[in-house]
Amino acid sequence: MPAHVAESDSTTDPLAHERAHLAASRAALRAMREDVQALDIRDVTANWVNAAVLQSQIDDRIKALADLAHTPLFFGRLDYLHAVGGESAEGAEGERFYIGRRHVHDTAGDPMVIDWRAPVSQPYYQASPKKPQDVGLRRRFGYTAGELTAYEDEHLTDPTGIAHTSRLLQAEIERPRVGPMRDIVATIQPEQDEIVRSGLGGTVCVQGGPGTGKTAVGLHRVAFLLYAHRDRLARTGTLVVGPNRSFLHYIEQVLPALGELEVKQATVDDLVTAGVEVRGTDDAAAAVVKGDARMAEVLRRAIRSHVTTPAEPVVVVRGSRRWRVPAYEIEEMVDELLARDMRYGSAHEALPQRIAHAVLVRMEEAGEAPDDRVQNSVARNPAVKAAVKAIWPAVNPEKLVLRLLTDPEFLAAHAAGLLSEDERKLILWAKPARSVKSAKWSAADAVLIDEARDLVARTHSLGHVVLDEAQDLSPMQYRAVGRRCSTGSATVLGDLAQGTTPWSTESWTEALFHLGKADAVVEELTAGFRVPREVIAYASRLLPAISPGLAAVESVRESPGSLVVREVAGADGADEPAAASLDSAVVAACEESLRHEGSIGLICADARIPALGTALEAAGHAYLSPGEETTAESRLTLVPASLAKGLEYDYVVLDEPAAVVDGEPDERTGLRRLYVALTRAVSGLTVVHAAALPEALG
DSSP: OOOEEEEOOTTOHHHHHHHHHHHHHHHHHHHHHHHHHTOOOTTTOSSHHHHHHHHHHHHHHHHHTOOOTTSOSEEEEEEESSOTTSOOOTTOOOOEEEEESSOEEOTTSOEEEEETTSGGGTHHHHOOSSSOTTEEEEEEEEEETTEEEEEEEEETTOTTOOOOOOHHHHHHHHSOOOSSOOOOTTTOOHHHHHHHTOOSSSOEEEEEOTTSOHHHHHHHHHHHHHHHSHHHHHHHOEEEEESSHHHHHHHTTHHHHTTOOOOEEEEHHHHHOTTOOBOOOOOHHHHHHHTSTHHHHHHHHHHHTTOOOOOSOEEEEETTEEEEEOHHHHHHHHHHHHHHTOOHHHHHHHHHHHHHHHHHHHHHHTTOOOOHHHHHHHHTOHHHHHHHHHHSOOOOHHHHHHHHHHOHHHHHHHHTTTSOHHHHHHHSOSSOOSSTTTOOBOHHHHHHHHHHHHHHSOOOOOSEEEEOSGGGOOHHHHHHHHHTTTTSEEEEEEOGGGOOSTTOOSOHHHHHHHHTOTTOEEEEEOEESSSOHHHHHHHGGGHHHHSTTOOOOEESOOOTTOEEEEEOOOOTTSSSOHHHHHHHHHHHHHHHHTTSSSOEEEEEOGGGHHHHHHHHHHTTOOOBOTTSOOOSSOOEEEEEGGGOTTOOEEEEEEEOHHHHHHTSSSHHHHHHHHHHHHTOEEEEEEEEESSOOOGGGO
């Protein structure tokens, strides 16, 4: 039995009924918000601190209850055959639930909209004619400019057991994009839903090609975990880590639209550069060595080298008594602390207490009865402090890394058997800095400092971290992120074929090991919902060259005419140079794309940005930079290929693929960068080129 679609007209009673429910639900949400706004906390808080905390919580609640005009309050309906949690009386109808982005109840407390994350909502994503899960009917709603204009029914008791393609679902996927990334809560597919609802205790790694929705899955998993484990995650915190600020700006509205306001967002550089000013750069070869996991052992050796064997006993004078702890006994303490592999700073703090305890044992043997206060006093004794300073001195992480990068002998001593002489030469600074403050740290140096800081004092761990575009991280960067969830879990998202850094990972097994989550479950999304079949098939021609053995994405969206490859001939004897011909053709392709609804992305090699920017301005076209929000009036973004990853546009014009490849240090990285650029389009891709296309596209 085919799905039924009803369009808006004055005689459609079911549609009028659904519109009435939408209006009533919006009124109920306004009432919920007004109730919170009316709360008076003046007489319920003991002091101004409690009042400030409570007021902050109330303000967050008010924000979460906002009715976003552009976001439908509900997108679906489930009609169960029986009462949820038990059988209905014979002849009675089952329960009906409207599924939306957040819970809404009326003044009596009865639900008008059910949160999509609630268990009762899961069949909306998972039920099928073969496994109806007690659902008789699933209804999807269509909206135009925020108004409910259509509905579509799927009768799951259909005896034919055939799943039908949803027209409204397809329309929602293809809806033009203007502004930042939006949630996909109305279009989550069964395989995506299983990942979204996986438990908090385990780490999940999602390998997904372009258009499979892996970023959205990761963000929705955070929203689900906050729903299911709110108290725990409120204490421990959550974090989304993205590749760059443009990407984070693009996704920043997804979680607030789902009512989640407390999730922090950062890049890896943000995490590791606290107190470190990055002013320098590394060439690719040096960055690869600095990002290698072997550097963690080099740093560990360098820090532990500060520990020395005690040469003299410690003599503590208290009153008229002298208490002596021999050197061999202190050496045993040091060896025991080293064997426990404690954080360097923790051992530095533990050693004086160990020495003091040895003194207290001697006091007790002499008939005294010292308590904890005496032990703390002994630990602060000048003789003990002097001994600890000599044996286990404090270490400054920045100074340690600076010495490794500027002192050839110090580096050689601690990199022996780990780094070759050539590798050591690559990372040594040609012009040593005079001090930590004057040092021109690179991004890779900041990661080393972060590692050294963790060797001294444990990094604070969050409850859950989402790591997107994870394939581009170095082993040392994985370690930096892993420290932030060492006692929590993670959602790792990426595509091995889109690795575009010289240190990008070749294996999720290896990456997860460095992250400290070797037992993570790896899931693969191969069904594409965003990129048209013709476009993804064209881009997939590159896979044998960039990631042999990786399965190509199978797009469910067939869109004839969505791919245009246009070659620009030379000047053909005209006055206009070939480069200007290419620029003109690219601008013309943008103008063609602008005739369609939605956002337009002009992607080009980084070196081509100035020329194309000038060409667009000369043609009277204003353009945005990545990270700037598109609007109905300003829909064209000029995107350097290096920042295209993770972004999506309705229509993409790709300038000169050969230049994108040539802009990278090696051909494989260049082809991967091209693969990323080719797969940013949701509705249509126009490739414009004057030079020969890369052979791998042939």
